[in-house]
Amino acid sequence: MMKAMERNVMRLVAVEQLRAAYGIKTKNWNKGSKHGGKAVAAQSAKVFGIPLESLPYYNMEHGIDACMQLTAHVDTEGLFRKSGSIVRLKALRAKLDAGEECLSTALPCDIAGLVKQFFRDLPEPILPAELNEALLKAQQLPHGRG
Structure with missing residues (x-):
């Protein structure tokens, strides 16, 4: 941390x-x-809405995974401009907060949406x-x- x-x-x-x-x-x-x-203090495996200094290292790995996934799609037009599916974003967020690995099968626009949401939710x-x-x-x- x-x-x-x-x-x-x-x-x-x-x-x-x-x-x-x-x-x-x-x-x-x-x-x-x-x-x-x-x-x-970090609350269980929560990823969203907690201060960066409270984010356990194993949760930081989700951010690294997200960036690596996005790097493969960096040439996608509107990657951060287009919104992902709200239903999929909520499900992915819940899985990440529960400590589940789910980014490898997520769509690039959903991952970009999660990254934006992560930064918006920082206290x-x-x-x-x-x-x-x-x-x-x-x-x-x-x-x-x-």
Whole structure:
């Protein structure tokens, strides 16, 4: 599991890179998380709706499997734009939360839908709101700097 301290180290690296390479300073980037900096205990084999740092390693493997399945279909037009079947997505999600392997037989658009749902259901965004302004400034910089 990724611990809160490891998450803060990754955030610090991102903030330092923005400051050192681009001169962008970030305010309040290290505010306490919704969970007070403590990892929330994972509930059984649940995959969806829990913080990344609470996701057990064996559940992270589902994400790796999903990415590998999608890599084989990366040239499929509209892969992430088209919605998979809601009935199939609910069934796949239930199977993943129950610890079952089910991605090898799933359709690519359903897997893409699961990946999108996984990120939507995270209790905290991967990129914290405190970094939004700094990241927007970095995006507006001319290319070739670094």
